[in-house]
Amino acid sequence: MSNRRVTMRQIAEVAGVSRTTVSFVLNNVPGINISQETRQRILDIAQQLHYVPDTAAQSLASRRAGTVALVLRQSPHQVLSDAFLAPVLRGVSDAVKRYGYHVLVEPLDPVDRSVSYGDLVRSRRADGILLSGPRLDDEELPRIYAEHIPIVMMGQLPGTDIPFVDVDNVRGAWMAVRHLIELGHQRIAIITNAPLAYTSSRDRLAGYRQALDEAGISCDESLIQYGDFTDESGALAMHTLLGLASPPTAVFAASDVVALGALSAIQAARLDVPGDIALVGFDDIPLAQYIDPPLTTIRLPAYGLGWGAGQMLGRLIAERSEVVETQILLETKLIIRESSGAVAAPHQTQPDDLEKEVTTEDQPD
Numbered sequence: 065m066s067n068r069r070v071t072m073r074q075i076a077e078v079a080g081v082s083r084t085t086v087s088f089v090l091n092n093v094p095g096i097n098i099s100q101e102t103r104q105r106i107l108d109i110a111q112q113l114h115y116v117p118d119t120a121a122q123s124l125a126s127r128r129a130g131t132v133a134l135v136l137r138q139s140p141h142q143v144l145s146d147a148f149l150a151p152v153l154r155g156v157s158d159a160v161k162r163y164g165y166h167v168l169v170e171p172l173d174p175v176d177r178s179v180s181y182g183d184l185v186r187s188r189r190a191d192g193i194l195l196s197g198p199r200l201d202d203e204e205l206p207r208i209y210a211e212h213i214p215i216v217m218m219g220q221l222p223g224t225d226i227p228f229v230d231v232d233n234v235r236g237a238w239m240a241v242r243h244l245i246e247l248g249h250q251r252i253a254i255i256t257n258a259p260l261a262y263t264s265s266r267d268r269l270a271g272y273r274q275a276l277d278e279a280g281i282s283c284d285e286s287l288i289q290y291g292d293f294t295d296e297s298g299a300l301a302m303h304t305l306l307g308l309a310s311p312p313t314a315v316f317a318a319s320d321v322v323a324l325g326a327l328s329a330i331q332a333a334r335l336d337v338p339g340d341i342a343l344v345g346f347d348d349i350p351l352a353q354y355i356d357p358p359l360t361t362i363r364l365p366a367y368g369l370g371w372g373a374g375q376m377l378g379r380l381i382a383e384r385s386e387v388v389e390t391q392i393l394l395e396t397k398l399i400i401r402e403s404s405g406a407v408a409a410p411h412q413t414q415p416d417d418l419e420k421e422v423t424t425e426d427q428p429d
Contacts, residue, residue: 095365133190155370163378227390236396237271253312257319291322298325338405360404
């Protein structure tokens with residue numbers, strides 16, 4: 065055996081998985097669906113190869129700014145309403161800390177075009193950018209990537225090869241709506257998590273349409289309403305739905321925070337959830353299980369999303385000349401609670417065929 069340090073890439077090659085999957089296992093990142101068999105195989109190979117973590121990673125940040133910028137494409141008010149942000153931020157911070165970096169959080173209202181988030185790196189205030197909530201109308205993002213500024217998206221921008229870590233939004237929304245269809249609902253509304261300029265919003269709407277189409281249910285455009293990250297936007301959209309001549313019997317709110325607003329509007333109208341209207345959210349924020357009724361929702365690996373993106377950015381900064389995994393897609397899970405009107409069997413929060421390992425679109429190391 066050579067005296068050279070064994071790397072995660074070598075473990076990944078022997079195990080037949082991506083380096084990111086190896087990193088998730090060796091760092092014991094919570095919330096990631098990796099089978100116990102795969103976990104044990106990776107741990108055994110790491111032990112056989114005498115893998116030792118690189119404790120010198122912090123030196124990589126020397127002579128640099130020592131920070132990475134987490135750019136949130138939301139207004140400050142929207143950021144304060146985002147209950148999903150805390151575990152994501154914790155994951156980012158834990159990951160980049162291994163590379164010797166701190167996190168600079170930068171809310172950036174997309175309406176304000178006067179601020180360039182690329183300047184955070186150009187002015188040496190940050191060594192790289194994590195962009196949360198990419199938008200289709202973001203003209204700066206392709207320019208930043210073309211300048212070879214290290215950048216990783218939490219989300220995707222179709223038609224580009226900009227690095228990203230994301231969840232399968234289409235699949236998650238499809239699971240939520242399919243659940244409502246299997247409960248017998250035909251008139252199912254959606255309140256999006258955000259305007260359609262956000263790629264996550266478009267993907268969740270696409271999953272909604274796909275589930276209806278597969279079930280042979282025609283899509284009534286009046287049942288499509290648009291949220292804007294906040295509970296207020298969810299309440300406003302729900303008021304519109306309740307005012308229809310034929311209101312929905314079920315609602316998929318593509319964000320738990322938006323779902324909380326929808327729930328308040330339903331209850332203010334003296335209607336019962338799930339008796340009159342079934343409700344399903346998306347994100348599984350900590351509050352979701354404690355509201356009345358507890359919210360059926362789509363669980364995201366929030367910490368893993370932030371951790372994976374932070375680790376990818378750290379590697380991009382440190383290994384500019386090397387090929388690294390630049391496309392990671394994480395799975396979601398249906399969590400059944402009372403708000404949808406169904407009762408989950410013990411240890412059966414989603415169909416067995418949806419229990420999968422981490423799904424990656426990674427390029428080989």
